[in-house]
Amino acid sequence: MKAVKGKFFSRGVHLQGRKSLSETQAVETLEGVTEVAIALSQHIGKPALPVVEVGQAVKRGQLIAKADGFISANVHASIAGIVKAVEQRPDGKGGKSTYVVIERAETDETDFMPPLENPTAEEIVERVAAAGIVGMGGAGFPTNVKLMPRSKVDTLVLNGAECEPYLTCDHRLMVEQTEKIVRGAKYVATALGIEKIVIGIEVNKPDAIALFEQTDLDVCALKKQYPMGSEKHLIYCATGRKVPLGKLPADAGVIVQNVGTVLAVCEAVEEGKPLIERVVTVSGTGIEQPRNLLCPVGAPLSALAEQCGGVKEDAVKYVAGGPMTGNALVGLTSYVSKTSSGYLFLSAKETNTYEPTPCINCGKCADVCPMSLMPMQTEFYTNAGDYQKADVYGGVLSCIECGACTYICPARRPLAQAIKTAKAELRKSK
Numbered sequence: 060m061k062a063v064k065g066k067f068f069s070r071g072v073h074l075q076g077r078k079s080l081s082e083t084q085a086v087e088t089l090e091g092v093t094e095v096a097i098a099l100s101q102h103i104g105k106p107a108l109p110v111v112e113v114g115q116a117v118k119r120g121q122l123i124a125k126a127d128g129f130i131s132a133n134v135h136a137s138i139a140g141i142v143k144a145v146e147q148r149p150d151g152k153g154g155k156s157t158y159v160v161i162e163r164a165e166t167d168e169t170d171f172m173p174p175l176e177n178p179t180a181e182e183i184v185e186r187v188a189a190a191g192i193v194g195m196g197g198a199g200f201p202t203n204v205k206l207m208p209r210s211k212v213d214t215l216v217l218n219g220a221e222c223e224p225y226l227t228c229d230h231r232l233m234v235e236q237t238e239k240i241v242r243g244a245k246y247v248a249t250a251l252g253i254e255k256i257v258i259g260i261e262v263n264k265p266d267a268i269a270l271f272e273q274t275d276l277d278v279c280a281l282k283k284q285y286p287m288g289s290e291k292h293l294i295y296c297a298t299g300r301k302v303p304l305g306k307l308p309a310d311a312g313v314i315v316q317n318v319g320t321v322l323a324v325c326e327a328v329e330e331g332k333p334l335i336e337r338v339v340t341v342s343g344t345g346i347e348q349p350r351n352l353l354c355p356v357g358a359p360l361s362a363l364a365e366q367c368g369g370v371k372e373d374a375v376k377y378v379a380g381g382p383m384t385g386n387a388l389v390g391l392t393s394y395v396s397k398t399s400s401g402y403l404f405l406s407a408k409e410t411n412t413y414e415p416t417p418c419i420n421c422g423k424c425a426d427v428c429p430m431s432l433m434p435m436q437t438e439f440y441t442n443a444g445d446y447q448k449a450d451v452y453g454g455v456l457s458c459i460e461c462g463a464c465t466y467i468c469p470a471r472r473p474l475a476q477a478i479k480t481a482k483a484e485l486r487k488s489k
Protein backbone atom coordinates (compact mmCIF):
# COMPACT_ATOMS: atom_id res chain seq x y z
CA MET A 60 0.00 0.00 0.00
CA LYS A 61 0.96 3.63 -0.40
CA ALA A 62 0.07 6.18 2.27
CA VAL A 63 -1.64 9.16 0.60
CA LYS A 64 -1.31 12.50 2.37
CA GLY A 65 -4.83 13.86 2.71
CA LYS A 66 -5.70 17.46 1.90
CA PHE A 67 -8.05 19.63 3.95
CA PHE A 68 -11.11 21.52 2.81
CA SER A 69 -12.00 24.85 4.28
CA ARG A 70 -15.28 25.34 6.15
CA GLY A 71 -17.38 22.50 7.52
CA VAL A 72 -17.82 21.81 11.23
CA HIS A 73 -16.15 19.77 13.95
CA LEU A 74 -18.64 17.53 15.70
CA GLN A 75 -18.55 15.32 18.76
CA GLY A 76 -18.32 11.82 17.31
CA ARG A 77 -20.36 9.99 19.96
CA LYS A 78 -19.21 6.80 18.27
CA SER A 79 -17.94 5.15 21.44
CA LEU A 80 -21.51 3.98 22.15
CA SER A 81 -21.25 1.35 19.39
CA GLU A 82 -17.83 1.40 17.69
CA THR A 83 -16.46 -1.55 19.63
CA GLN A 84 -19.61 -3.65 19.22
CA ALA A 85 -18.89 -6.45 16.75
CA VAL A 86 -21.64 -6.99 14.21
CA GLU A 87 -24.42 -9.29 15.45
CA THR A 88 -27.08 -10.91 13.32
CA LEU A 89 -30.62 -9.67 13.94
CA GLU A 90 -32.66 -12.63 15.17
CA GLY A 91 -36.34 -13.37 15.37
CA VAL A 92 -37.60 -11.50 12.31
CA THR A 93 -40.88 -13.17 11.38
CA GLU A 94 -42.00 -10.69 8.74
CA VAL A 95 -40.28 -8.19 6.45
CA ALA A 96 -41.72 -5.28 4.47
CA ILE A 97 -39.46 -4.60 1.49
CA ALA A 98 -39.89 -1.24 -0.23
CA LEU A 99 -40.05 -1.12 -4.04
CA SER A 100 -38.24 2.21 -3.98
CA GLN A 101 -35.01 2.04 -2.01
CA HIS A 102 -32.96 3.80 -4.64
CA ILE A 103 -32.77 6.93 -6.76
CA GLY A 104 -34.89 6.47 -9.90
CA LYS A 105 -38.12 4.69 -10.74
CA PRO A 106 -39.54 2.21 -8.19
CA ALA A 107 -39.08 -1.45 -9.12
CA LEU A 108 -42.06 -3.35 -10.56
CA PRO A 109 -43.31 -6.31 -8.47
CA VAL A 110 -43.02 -9.73 -10.12
CA VAL A 111 -44.61 -11.77 -7.31
CA GLU A 112 -48.21 -12.26 -6.24
CA VAL A 113 -49.88 -12.47 -2.87
CA GLY A 114 -49.79 -16.08 -1.63
CA GLN A 115 -46.67 -16.99 -3.63
CA ALA A 116 -43.81 -18.81 -1.89
CA VAL A 117 -40.42 -17.10 -2.31
CA LYS A 118 -36.89 -18.15 -1.49
CA ARG A 119 -34.25 -15.95 0.15
CA GLY A 120 -32.54 -14.05 -2.65
CA GLN A 121 -35.35 -14.53 -5.19
CA LEU A 122 -36.22 -11.55 -7.40
CA ILE A 123 -39.47 -9.99 -6.17
CA ALA A 124 -39.43 -6.70 -8.11
CA LYS A 125 -37.67 -5.85 -11.35
CA ALA A 126 -35.83 -2.61 -12.16
CA ASP A 127 -38.11 -0.33 -14.21
CA GLY A 128 -35.76 1.33 -16.68
CA PHE A 129 -32.12 2.42 -16.66
CA ILE A 130 -32.14 4.34 -13.35
CA SER A 131 -33.85 1.78 -11.12
CA ALA A 132 -32.82 -1.36 -9.22
CA ASN A 133 -33.93 -4.96 -8.75
CA VAL A 134 -35.33 -5.94 -5.34
CA HIS A 135 -35.04 -9.44 -3.83
CA ALA A 136 -36.62 -11.40 -0.98
CA SER A 137 -34.49 -11.08 2.15
CA ILE A 138 -36.09 -14.08 3.89
CA ALA A 139 -37.80 -17.24 2.60
CA GLY A 140 -41.54 -17.20 3.07
CA ILE A 141 -44.94 -16.40 1.65
CA VAL A 142 -45.86 -13.07 0.08
CA LYS A 143 -48.54 -11.77 2.41
CA ALA A 144 -49.27 -8.44 0.74
CA VAL A 145 -48.12 -5.89 -1.81
CA GLU A 146 -49.40 -2.73 -0.23
CA GLN A 147 -48.85 0.86 0.77
CA ARG A 148 -47.49 1.36 4.27
CA PRO A 149 -46.30 4.42 6.18
CA ASP A 150 -42.63 5.09 5.47
CA GLY A 151 -42.03 6.52 8.96
CA LYS A 152 -41.41 10.03 7.58
CA GLY A 153 -45.04 11.03 7.24
CA GLY A 154 -45.47 9.61 3.70
CA LYS A 155 -46.33 6.20 2.24
CA SER A 156 -44.46 3.71 0.08
CA THR A 157 -45.31 0.43 -1.59
CA TYR A 158 -43.89 -2.66 0.12
CA VAL A 159 -43.80 -6.39 -0.59
CA VAL A 160 -44.60 -8.02 2.75
CA ILE A 161 -43.17 -11.52 3.29
CA GLU A 162 -44.06 -13.80 6.19
CA ARG A 163 -41.19 -16.12 7.18
CA ALA A 164 -41.58 -19.85 6.35
CA GLU A 165 -40.23 -22.78 8.35
CA THR A 166 -37.56 -23.50 5.71
CA ASP A 167 -34.77 -21.10 4.81
CA GLU A 168 -34.29 -21.94 1.12
CA THR A 169 -32.06 -19.63 -0.88
CA ASP A 170 -32.09 -18.68 -4.54
CA PHE A 171 -28.72 -17.04 -5.21
CA MET A 172 -27.06 -16.62 -8.61
CA PRO A 173 -24.11 -18.82 -9.61
CA PRO A 174 -20.72 -17.48 -8.44
CA LEU A 175 -18.51 -15.86 -11.10
CA GLU A 176 -14.86 -16.82 -11.51
CA ASN A 177 -12.42 -14.30 -13.01
CA PRO A 178 -15.32 -12.20 -14.31
CA THR A 179 -14.93 -9.75 -17.19
CA ALA A 180 -15.90 -6.08 -16.83
CA GLU A 181 -19.22 -6.72 -18.59
CA GLU A 182 -20.01 -9.70 -16.37
CA ILE A 183 -19.35 -7.62 -13.23
CA VAL A 184 -21.60 -4.76 -14.39
CA GLU A 185 -24.36 -7.26 -15.30
CA ARG A 186 -24.00 -9.02 -11.94
CA VAL A 187 -24.14 -5.75 -9.99
CA ALA A 188 -27.36 -4.82 -11.84
CA ALA A 189 -28.89 -8.27 -11.34
CA ALA A 190 -28.06 -8.15 -7.60
CA GLY A 191 -29.87 -4.82 -7.19
CA ILE A 192 -26.83 -3.12 -5.69
CA VAL A 193 -27.19 0.60 -4.96
CA GLY A 194 -25.00 3.12 -3.12
CA MET A 195 -25.23 2.01 0.51
CA GLY A 196 -23.77 5.20 1.97
CA GLY A 197 -27.20 6.82 1.77
CA ALA A 198 -27.53 8.03 -1.81
CA GLY A 199 -29.03 4.81 -3.22
CA PHE A 200 -27.86 5.48 -6.78
CA PRO A 201 -27.86 2.22 -8.83
CA THR A 202 -24.23 1.03 -8.77
CA ASN A 203 -24.26 -0.57 -12.24
CA VAL A 204 -25.05 2.84 -13.75
CA LYS A 205 -22.11 4.34 -11.87
CA LEU A 206 -19.89 1.63 -13.34
CA MET A 207 -20.59 2.95 -16.85
CA PRO A 208 -19.40 6.58 -16.55
CA ARG A 209 -19.70 8.89 -19.54
CA SER A 210 -16.28 10.43 -18.86
CA LYS A 211 -12.98 8.57 -18.66
CA VAL A 212 -12.06 7.74 -15.07
CA ASP A 213 -8.71 6.58 -13.70
CA THR A 214 -9.28 6.39 -9.92
CA LEU A 215 -11.68 4.61 -7.58
CA VAL A 216 -12.05 6.27 -4.18
CA LEU A 217 -13.53 4.10 -1.42
CA ASN A 218 -15.55 6.10 1.06
CA GLY A 219 -14.69 4.94 4.58
CA ALA A 220 -15.00 8.40 6.12
CA GLU A 221 -18.23 7.76 8.05
CA CYS A 222 -18.17 11.35 9.27
CA GLU A 223 -21.67 11.48 10.83
CA PRO A 224 -21.78 11.20 14.62
CA TYR A 225 -23.01 7.94 16.16
CA LEU A 226 -22.75 5.83 12.97
CA THR A 227 -20.21 3.01 13.14
CA CYS A 228 -21.54 0.38 10.70
CA ASP A 229 -18.91 1.17 8.04
CA HIS A 230 -16.20 1.20 10.71
CA ARG A 231 -17.19 -2.31 11.80
CA LEU A 232 -17.30 -3.53 8.19
CA MET A 233 -13.80 -2.15 7.56
CA VAL A 234 -12.47 -3.92 10.64
CA GLU A 235 -14.36 -7.19 10.23
CA GLN A 236 -14.55 -7.57 6.44
CA THR A 237 -11.31 -5.96 5.26
CA GLU A 238 -10.44 -8.61 2.68
CA LYS A 239 -13.90 -8.74 1.13
CA ILE A 240 -13.90 -4.95 0.80
CA VAL A 241 -10.53 -5.10 -0.97
CA ARG A 242 -11.75 -7.82 -3.35
CA GLY A 243 -15.00 -5.95 -4.02
CA ALA A 244 -13.04 -2.78 -4.79
CA LYS A 245 -10.91 -4.74 -7.26
CA TYR A 246 -14.03 -6.05 -9.04
CA VAL A 247 -15.29 -2.47 -9.30
CA ALA A 248 -11.90 -1.36 -10.63
CA THR A 249 -11.98 -4.19 -13.20
CA ALA A 250 -15.45 -3.11 -14.30
CA LEU A 251 -14.13 0.44 -14.77
CA GLY A 252 -10.93 -0.73 -16.50
CA ILE A 253 -8.71 1.04 -13.94
CA GLU A 254 -6.10 0.05 -11.39
CA LYS A 255 -5.77 2.94 -8.94
CA ILE A 256 -7.80 2.50 -5.74
CA VAL A 257 -7.58 4.84 -2.74
CA ILE A 258 -9.51 4.28 0.48
CA GLY A 259 -10.24 7.39 2.57
CA ILE A 260 -10.78 6.77 6.30
CA GLU A 261 -11.13 9.43 9.01
CA VAL A 262 -8.34 9.34 11.61
CA ASN A 263 -10.80 8.46 14.37
CA LYS A 264 -10.73 4.85 13.07
CA PRO A 265 -7.05 3.96 13.58
CA ASP A 266 -7.74 0.20 13.70
CA ALA A 267 -9.38 0.31 10.25
CA ILE A 268 -6.52 2.41 8.85
CA ALA A 269 -3.97 -0.07 10.22
CA LEU A 270 -5.78 -3.01 8.60
CA PHE A 271 -6.00 -1.40 5.16
CA GLU A 272 -2.34 -0.39 5.39
CA GLN A 273 -1.59 -4.12 5.25
CA THR A 274 -3.42 -4.48 1.90
CA ASP A 275 -2.31 -3.27 -1.52
CA LEU A 276 -4.82 -0.37 -1.62
CA ASP A 277 -3.58 3.20 -1.19
CA VAL A 278 -4.76 4.56 2.16
CA CYS A 279 -5.59 8.18 2.88
CA ALA A 280 -6.00 9.01 6.58
CA LEU A 281 -8.50 11.87 6.54
CA LYS A 282 -8.79 14.68 9.04
CA LYS A 283 -11.89 14.40 11.23
CA GLN A 284 -14.05 17.08 9.71
CA TYR A 285 -17.72 17.18 8.74
CA PRO A 286 -18.85 16.60 5.93
CA MET A 287 -15.73 14.64 4.93
CA GLY A 288 -17.92 11.84 3.52
CA SER A 289 -19.46 14.14 0.90
CA GLU A 290 -18.25 12.87 -2.50
CA LYS A 291 -16.78 16.15 -3.66
CA HIS A 292 -14.91 16.84 -0.43
CA LEU A 293 -13.66 13.28 -0.15
CA ILE A 294 -12.35 13.39 -3.73
CA TYR A 295 -10.52 16.64 -3.04
CA CYS A 296 -8.98 15.37 0.19
CA ALA A 297 -7.99 11.95 -1.16
CA THR A 298 -6.85 12.93 -4.68
CA GLY A 299 -6.42 16.71 -4.71
CA ARG A 300 -8.90 16.96 -7.63
CA LYS A 301 -11.79 19.42 -7.64
CA VAL A 302 -15.20 18.50 -9.05
CA PRO A 303 -16.61 21.67 -10.65
CA LEU A 304 -20.07 22.86 -9.56
CA GLY A 305 -22.81 21.08 -11.48
CA LYS A 306 -20.44 18.31 -12.59
CA LEU A 307 -20.08 14.69 -11.51
CA PRO A 308 -17.07 12.98 -9.88
CA ALA A 309 -16.46 11.17 -13.19
CA ASP A 310 -15.80 14.57 -14.78
CA ALA A 311 -12.76 14.74 -12.47
CA GLY A 312 -11.76 11.20 -13.45
CA VAL A 313 -12.99 9.64 -10.20
CA ILE A 314 -15.70 7.23 -9.07
CA VAL A 315 -16.59 7.04 -5.37
CA GLN A 316 -18.06 3.91 -3.78
CA ASN A 317 -19.00 3.34 -0.17
CA VAL A 318 -17.15 0.49 1.58
CA GLY A 319 -20.45 -1.34 2.20
CA THR A 320 -21.31 -1.14 -1.49
CA VAL A 321 -18.06 -2.79 -2.62
CA LEU A 322 -18.56 -5.47 0.02
CA ALA A 323 -21.99 -6.15 -1.57
CA VAL A 324 -20.28 -6.29 -4.99
CA CYS A 325 -17.83 -8.90 -3.67
CA GLU A 326 -20.65 -11.07 -2.32
CA ALA A 327 -22.67 -10.72 -5.54
CA VAL A 328 -19.69 -11.82 -7.66
CA GLU A 329 -18.27 -14.56 -5.44
CA GLU A 330 -21.42 -15.91 -3.78
CA GLY A 331 -24.14 -14.82 -6.22
CA LYS A 332 -25.83 -13.06 -3.31
CA PRO A 333 -28.15 -10.14 -4.12
CA LEU A 334 -28.28 -7.08 -1.84
CA ILE A 335 -30.70 -8.48 0.74
CA GLU A 336 -29.07 -7.52 4.03
CA ARG A 337 -26.90 -4.82 5.53
CA VAL A 338 -25.29 -3.72 8.78
CA VAL A 339 -27.21 -1.03 10.67
CA THR A 340 -25.98 0.97 13.67
CA VAL A 341 -28.54 1.30 16.46
CA SER A 342 -27.35 3.98 18.87
CA GLY A 343 -28.08 6.98 21.06
CA THR A 344 -28.47 7.21 24.83
CA GLY A 345 -32.20 6.45 24.40
CA ILE A 346 -31.58 2.76 23.57
CA GLU A 347 -30.53 0.23 26.21
CA GLN A 348 -27.62 -1.46 24.36
CA PRO A 349 -26.30 0.33 21.26
CA ARG A 350 -25.22 -2.22 18.64
CA ASN A 351 -24.36 -2.93 15.04
CA LEU A 352 -26.82 -5.43 13.60
CA LEU A 353 -26.76 -7.38 10.34
CA CYS A 354 -30.38 -7.04 9.27
CA PRO A 355 -32.43 -8.44 6.40
CA VAL A 356 -33.74 -5.66 4.18
CA GLY A 357 -37.31 -4.97 5.26
CA ALA A 358 -36.78 -5.85 8.94
CA PRO A 359 -39.05 -3.74 11.17
CA LEU A 360 -37.37 -1.18 13.42
CA SER A 361 -39.22 -2.68 16.40
CA ALA A 362 -37.18 -5.91 15.98
CA LEU A 363 -33.91 -3.96 16.00
CA ALA A 364 -34.95 -2.03 19.11
CA GLU A 365 -35.92 -5.27 20.85
CA GLN A 366 -32.56 -6.93 20.17
CA CYS A 367 -30.88 -3.82 21.58
CA GLY A 368 -32.69 -4.25 24.90
CA GLY A 369 -35.53 -1.84 24.11
CA VAL A 370 -36.10 1.90 23.93
CA LYS A 371 -35.57 3.82 27.18
CA GLU A 372 -38.32 5.97 28.62
CA ASP A 373 -36.30 9.14 28.15
CA ALA A 374 -35.90 8.69 24.36
CA VAL A 375 -37.58 11.77 22.91
CA LYS A 376 -36.56 11.52 19.26
CA TYR A 377 -36.12 8.63 16.80
CA VAL A 378 -33.98 9.26 13.71
CA ALA A 379 -33.38 7.17 10.59
CA GLY A 380 -29.77 7.82 9.51
CA GLY A 381 -27.28 10.12 11.18
CA PRO A 382 -28.15 13.18 13.26
CA MET A 383 -26.96 15.60 10.55
CA THR A 384 -28.64 14.20 7.43
CA GLY A 385 -31.15 11.71 8.80
CA ASN A 386 -34.94 11.97 9.05
CA ALA A 387 -36.95 12.16 12.24
CA LEU A 388 -39.26 9.18 12.51
CA VAL A 389 -42.85 8.95 13.64
CA GLY A 390 -42.54 6.15 16.24
CA LEU A 391 -41.09 2.73 15.44
CA THR A 392 -42.78 2.46 12.04
CA SER A 393 -39.81 2.03 9.74
CA TYR A 394 -38.24 -0.83 7.81
CA VAL A 395 -34.57 -1.41 7.05
CA SER A 396 -33.70 -0.51 3.46
CA LYS A 397 -30.56 -0.94 1.34
CA THR A 398 -29.50 2.57 2.39
CA SER A 399 -30.27 2.37 6.14
CA SER A 400 -27.01 3.21 7.86
CA GLY A 401 -28.46 3.65 11.32
CA TYR A 402 -31.32 4.32 13.68
CA LEU A 403 -30.80 6.70 16.58
CA PHE A 404 -32.80 6.90 19.78
CA LEU A 405 -31.96 10.27 21.30
CA SER A 406 -32.69 11.57 24.76
CA ALA A 407 -33.49 15.22 25.51
CA LYS A 408 -29.86 16.05 26.25
CA GLU A 409 -28.86 14.93 22.71
CA THR A 410 -31.49 16.89 20.81
CA ASN A 411 -32.17 20.50 20.00
CA THR A 412 -35.33 21.37 21.85
CA TYR A 413 -35.07 25.15 21.41
CA GLU A 414 -37.61 27.07 19.36
CA PRO A 415 -36.13 29.08 16.44
CA THR A 416 -35.61 32.80 17.05
CA PRO A 417 -35.17 35.51 14.38
CA CYS A 418 -31.98 35.49 12.29
CA ILE A 419 -29.36 37.83 13.75
CA ASN A 420 -27.36 38.04 10.49
CA CYS A 421 -24.25 36.63 12.13
CA GLY A 422 -23.19 34.88 8.92
CA LYS A 423 -22.07 31.70 10.70
CA CYS A 424 -24.19 29.49 8.43
CA ALA A 425 -22.37 30.85 5.37
CA ASP A 426 -19.00 30.59 7.11
CA VAL A 427 -19.34 26.84 7.66
CA CYS A 428 -21.10 25.91 4.41
CA PRO A 429 -18.74 23.53 2.59
CA MET A 430 -20.29 24.55 -0.74
CA SER A 431 -19.84 28.30 -0.02
CA LEU A 432 -23.58 28.98 -0.18
CA MET A 433 -25.74 31.53 1.64
CA PRO A 434 -28.21 29.39 3.64
CA MET A 435 -29.83 32.38 5.38
CA GLN A 436 -30.86 33.75 1.99
CA THR A 437 -32.31 30.43 0.96
CA GLU A 438 -34.38 30.21 4.09
CA PHE A 439 -35.58 33.79 3.78
CA TYR A 440 -36.79 33.40 0.19
CA THR A 441 -38.14 29.88 0.78
CA ASN A 442 -40.27 31.15 3.64
CA ALA A 443 -41.50 33.88 1.27
CA GLY A 444 -42.37 31.20 -1.33
CA ASP A 445 -39.93 32.62 -3.91
CA TYR A 446 -37.92 29.52 -4.79
CA GLN A 447 -36.23 31.08 -7.84
CA LYS A 448 -34.70 33.82 -5.71
CA ALA A 449 -33.84 31.22 -3.07
CA ASP A 450 -31.70 29.54 -5.71
CA VAL A 451 -30.24 32.73 -7.19
CA TYR A 452 -29.20 34.16 -3.81
CA GLY A 453 -28.81 30.96 -1.79
CA GLY A 454 -27.53 28.45 -4.34
CA VAL A 455 -30.14 25.80 -3.51
CA LEU A 456 -29.27 23.34 -6.26
CA SER A 457 -25.61 23.16 -5.23
CA CYS A 458 -26.50 22.28 -1.63
CA ILE A 459 -25.36 18.82 -0.53
CA GLU A 460 -27.85 18.81 2.38
CA CYS A 461 -25.12 18.25 4.96
CA GLY A 462 -26.92 20.20 7.71
CA ALA A 463 -23.79 22.06 8.88
CA CYS A 464 -25.64 25.40 8.61
CA THR A 465 -28.52 24.23 10.81
CA TYR A 466 -26.06 22.81 13.32
CA ILE A 467 -24.11 26.05 13.72
CA CYS A 468 -27.00 28.56 13.67
CA PRO A 469 -27.25 30.31 17.08
CA ALA A 470 -30.88 31.19 16.31
CA ARG A 471 -31.68 27.47 15.76
CA ARG A 472 -33.21 28.18 12.39
CA PRO A 473 -34.21 25.09 10.34
CA LEU A 474 -32.03 26.11 7.39
CA ALA A 475 -31.38 22.70 5.82
CA GLN A 476 -35.08 21.89 5.95
CA ALA A 477 -35.86 25.12 4.08
CA ILE A 478 -33.25 24.23 1.47
CA LYS A 479 -34.76 20.76 0.98
CA THR A 480 -38.20 22.34 0.51
CA ALA A 481 -36.86 24.84 -2.04
CA LYS A 482 -35.00 22.07 -3.91
CA ALA A 483 -38.14 19.93 -4.10
CA GLU A 484 -40.23 22.88 -5.35
CA LEU A 485 -37.63 23.85 -7.97
CA ARG A 486 -37.42 20.27 -9.24
CA LYS A 487 -41.21 20.06 -9.39
CA SER A 488 -41.40 23.26 -11.43
CA LYS A 489 -38.83 21.89 -13.89
Ligand code: SF4
Pocket residue numbers: 424427428429430431432433434457458459460461462463464465474475478
Ligand atom coordinates in the same frame (compact mmCIF):
# COMPACT_ATOMS: atom_id res chain seq x y z
S1 SF4 B 1 -26.47 25.19 2.65
FE1 SF4 B 1 -26.46 23.02 2.18
S2 SF4 B 1 -24.32 22.53 1.79
FE2 SF4 B 1 -24.37 24.50 2.86
S3 SF4 B 1 -24.15 23.97 5.03
FE3 SF4 B 1 -26.33 24.11 4.63
S4 SF4 B 1 -26.97 22.02 4.14
FE4 SF4 B 1 -24.70 22.08 3.96
Ligand code: SF4
Pocket residue numbers: 417418419420421422423424425434435467468469470471472474
Ligand atom coordinates in the same frame (compact mmCIF):
# COMPACT_ATOMS: atom_id res chain seq x y z
S1 SF4 C 1 -26.34 31.35 11.35
FE1 SF4 C 1 -28.51 31.62 11.79
S2 SF4 C 1 -28.62 33.60 12.79
FE2 SF4 C 1 -26.62 33.51 11.77
S3 SF4 C 1 -26.95 34.39 9.72
FE3 SF4 C 1 -27.27 32.22 9.52
S4 SF4 C 1 -29.47 31.97 9.81
FE4 SF4 C 1 -28.96 33.97 10.62
